[in-house]
Amino acid sequence: MMASRRKFIALMGGGIVLAAGAGAGGFVATRTPKGALAPWGAAGGHAEPRMRALSYAILAPNPHNRQPWVAELTDADGLTIWRDKARNLPQTDPFDRQLTIGMGCFLELLRMAAAQDGHMLDMDLFPGGEDGPVAQIVFKPGGAPDPLFAHVMDRRTNRKGYEDRPLGSVAADEVGRFGSLISDPEDVAALRALTWDAMAVEMRTKRTHMESVDLMRFGKAEINANPDGISIGGPLLDTLILTGMVTRAGQADPESAEYAQTLDMLKTAMDATPAYAAIVTAGNTRGDQIAAGRDWLRLHLAATGQGLAMQPVSQALQEYPEMAELYAKVHGMLAKPGETVQMLGRIGYGPKVGPAPRWPLETRMRDA
Ligand SMILES: Cc1cc2nc3c(=O)[nH]c(=O)nc-3n(C[C@H](O)[C@H](O)[C@H](O)COP(=O)(O)O)c2cc1C
Numbered sequence: 440m441m442a443s444r445r446k447f448i449a450l451m452g453g454g455i456v457l458a459a460g461a462g463a464g465g466f467v468a469t470r471t472p473k474g475a476l477a478p479w480g481a482a483g484g485h486a487e488p489r490m491r492a493l494s495y496a497i498l499a500p501n502p503h504n505r506q507p508w509v510a511e512l513t514d515a516d517g518l519t520i521w522r523d524k525a526r527n528l529p530q531t532d533p534f535d536r537q538l539t540i541g542m543g544c545f546l547e548l549l550r551m552a553a554a555q556d557g558h559m560l561d562m563d564l565f566p567g568g569e570d571g572p573v574a575q576i577v578f579k580p581g582g583a584p585d586p587l588f589a590h591v592m593d594r595r596t597n598r599k600g601y602e603d604r605p606l607g608s609v610a611a612d613e614v615g616r617f618g619s620l621i622s623d624p625e626d627v628a629a630l631r632a633l634t635w636d637a638m639a640v641e642m643r644t645k646r647t648h649m650e651s652v653d654l655m656r657f658g659k660a661e662i663n664a665n666p667d668g669i670s671i672g673g674p675l676l677d678t679l680i681l682t683g684m685v686t687r688a689g690q691a692d693p694e695s696a697e698y699a700q701t702l703d704m705l706k707t708a709m710d711a712t713p714a715y716a717a718i719v720t721a722g723n724t725r726g727d728q729i730a731a732g733r734d735w736l737r738l739h740l741a742a743t744g745q746g747l748a749m750q751p752v753s754q755a756l757q758e759y760p761e762m763a764e765l766y767a768k769v770h771g772m773l774a775k776p777g778e779t780v781q782m783l784g785r786i787g788y789g790p791k792v793g794p795a796p797r798w799p800l801e802t803r804m805r806d807a
Contacts (some may be wrong), residue, residue, distance in 0.1 A: 468673045472659045475666035475796035479592065485674045485800075488516050488578055490557055494800050495552035495591060499736060501541030502753070503528060506798055509543050510807040518576040520546065521805065530650040531641065531757050532741050536728055541783060542573050543732020548591065554582030567727055573729075579612055590743040593795060597748035601787030610745035614716060614786065617738035621773075622714040629772065630715050634783070635706060637754035637765045642702065643693065644761045654794075666796030702717030709752065709785070716742070716749070718782040721772045731781035738782075748789030756780055 478497060485491040493510050494699055501507070507526035511519040522535075522542055550560050559582035563575045611620055621627060641647045654668035658680045662670050671685065679685040689697030718734050720727045735751075742749050755762065755769040763794050 441720075456533075469679050470659055470672065472662040472666070472670075472672060472796065474663040475670075476794055478666075478797035479794050479798055481799065482592070488553065488556055489516075489701075490800065491556060492549050492552040492558070492578075493518075493803075496545050496549035497800055497803060498594075499541065499544040499548045500593060500594070500596060500739060500751075501544060502537040503531060503651070503669065504795055505538070505541075505654075506667050506803065507538055508542065509803055510800075516578045518578065519572045520549075520574045520576065521572050522740050528650060530647045530759065531753075532711065533758055536723075536758070537753060537756075539573075539725055539728040540732035540735065542730035544728065544736040545732075546574055547673070547733035547736045549576075550582075551585045551588045553578060554585050555588050558582050565648055569725065584806055587737055587740040587744065590740045594739055594743045595748070595792050596750050597751050597789045597792050598708055599748070599789050599792060600708045601713060601748055601785065603711070603713060604788060606714055606747065606786065607745075610747055611714075613741045613745050614747065617734050617741060618716050618718045618782070619773075620714060620716055620786070626772070627712065627714060630769075630783075631710060631712055633755055633765060633769055633772070634752040634785075635709055635764065637757075637769075638705060638709065638752070639702075640765060641754045641757070644759075646760065647757075647761070649691060652687060653701055655687060655690060657685065657687060662796055666798055670796055679729050685738060695767040711787075712785040713787040714785075715752075716782075716784050716786045717773050717780055719780050721778055723779040723781075727779070728781065735782045742786055747786055748792075749784050749786050751782060751784040753783065756783060 462506065464667060478494070482494045482498060485494055489512055497506065497508065505526040505528065507523045509521040509523050511521070513519055520542070527535060527538065546562070550562075553560055557580060558578045561577040561579055565573060566575045591765060600807070605622060606614070606620070611622065614620055621630060624783050641651075651669060656662045656665055656670050656672070658672050658677045662672050671680070676685060685697060689695045690701065692698055716738055718731045718738070720731055739749050755765045759767065769783065770778070770780055773783070
């Protein structure tokens with residue numbers, strides 16, 4: 440039991456665990472959800488410039504890995520990007536603020552990938568207002584390659600504990616170009632406490648917790664069938680799932696041992712945080728949210744280039760009544776009156792983790 444518990448704690452929440460040392464080589468080798476990870480290998484594999492850029496853009500970070508983007512090719516050089524509202528997160532993101540930030544990450548990656556191929560994007564955001572497309576784009580010759588593009592394939596959301604060592608000054612400067620870095624020990628300690636309190640609020644509030652539980656994919660078959668949401672898989676977790684020790688019902692039930700273990704595991708990882716990064720904006724329009732996503736993507740890629748691990752910790756930034764007090768507190772710490780903290784994330788040196796699932800590009804295309 441103890442051994443299982445330790446393994447459970449070591450593996451939960453890491454997203455996909457590609458090759459944990461289970462000591463069972465054959466089984467380990469068969470647990471990789473190859474289909475769900477295929478889009479990482481397929482990126483760049485299209486000759487058509489818009490499809491080629493899109494094949495990278497779908498690797499963008501996005502809330503709960505909902506991948507709400509839909510793309511439509513128009514004419515010879517046009518591209519319309521929509522957000523699929525069926526993929527909304529009404530409990531934790533009632534105003535679609537975070538989903539819009541995710542679209543900003545997508546658009547910035549699209550821009551970088553196109554520039555890599557000698558194209559620049561003429562981009563019109565929300566051309567028909569909020570209810571229409573997110574962006575109407577024309578591909579034109581131009582655009583200079585962006586050095587940050589080199590890190591796209593290595594970027595990960597890393598939910599592990601990080602090493603207890605500060606960021607080097609070069610790394611801090613690089614990352615600080617795109618947002619603010621919080622590394623003063625007192626501020627870091629305060630944010631550790633606050634981000635944990637916020638996680639506890641989310642997990643204790645039934646409807647916000649269930650929004651996550653409903654999006655959990657348990658084991659390789661579920662991950663391959665629905666390569667989005669929150670992946671719980673890898674050799675040992677698959678074993679725990681097969682033996683009934685990790686279940687959707689257990690994750691949903693605050694009285695279960697499994698739920699208590701999950702809380703333990705989350706806290707251990709979140710406590711192991713030497714610094715935070717944040718993006719704060721003066722306004723909070725859809726345009727500001729898209730811009731924040733673009734900055735966040737660049738910040739994350741810069742961190743990746745410096746060998747740093749990152750994980751957004753968004754709970755305190757979420758806009759529902761139970762979170763209001765912590766929302767006010769985090770804004771008091773990181774923003775001036777009237778400003779909005781759009782993103783907050785852990786940053787530090789962490790262990791290597793694998794990529795997250797993606798739907799193939801073809802499934803995100805809308806017929807013209
Ligand atoms: C706006 C936004 C908020 C996010 N919030 C969280 C969060 O609170 N906790 C977390 O673990 N990941 C968070 N993420 C990261 C996503 O879960 C992650 O990007 C997605 O699962 C895909 O994984 P990848 O980044 O490794 O490709 C957030 C991402 C975005 C863009």
